[in-house]
Amino acid sequence: MQPTISIPQHWGYPRFALEQRTKDGIIVGFYYYPNRxxxxxxxxxxxxxxxxxxxxxxxxxxxxxxxxxxxxxxxxLLEITAEIDFYQSQITILQQQLLAITGGSTNG
Structure with missing residues (x-):
C-alpha cells in the first residue's frame, strides 16, 4: 500500500516531489509554513x-x-545516465569477484 499525504486545500500543492533531482540536490523532505x-x-x-x-x-x-x-x-538525462553507468560498473566488479570466489561456477 502506498503512503498517502493529505494536504489542506488552502495550502496549495507543493511544486516539487520527494526524491526529485534539482540543481541543488535531491529533495528528501518538505514542510509548509502557513501564512500569518x-x-x-x-x-x-x-x-x-x-x-x-x-x-x-x-x-x-x-x-x-x-x-x-x-x-x-x-x-x-545526463545525471541518470551517469548513475546507471556507475551502478553497471559496480555490478560488473561484483560479478568478477563472485566468479573469483566460486572458481567460475555460480551454481554453488
Whole structure:
C-alpha cells in the first residue's frame, strides 16, 4: 500500500516531489509554513524543502520553493545516465569477484 499525504486545500500543492533531482540536490523532505504564523513571519510562508547535495551526503540544506531550480530534461538525462553507468560498473566488479570466489561456477 502506498503512503498517502493529505494536504489542506488552502495550502496549495507543493511544486516539487520527494526524491526529485534539482540543481541543488535531491529533495528528501518538505514542510509548509502557513501564512500569518510566527514561522512564516520569520522565514517566509509557503513550502520549504530539505535537500541533500547528493545521495551519499550527510549534509542537508533547506530552501524556499522559489529558490529551487529544477534540472532541465537534458541535465536530468545526463545525471541518470551517469548513475546507471556507475551502478553497471559496480555490478560488473561484483560479478568478477563472485566468479573469483566460486572458481567460475555460480551454481554453488
Amino acid at each position: 504564523t510566527e514561522l512564516a513571519e520569520q522565514f517566509g510562508g509557503g513550502w520549504r524543502y530539505a535537500l541533500m547535495p547528493h545521495k551519499n551526503s550527510d549534509e542537508l540544506f533547506h530552501f524556499q520553493e522559489s529558490q529551487i531550480q529544477p534540472l532541465s530534461p537534458e541535465e536530468l
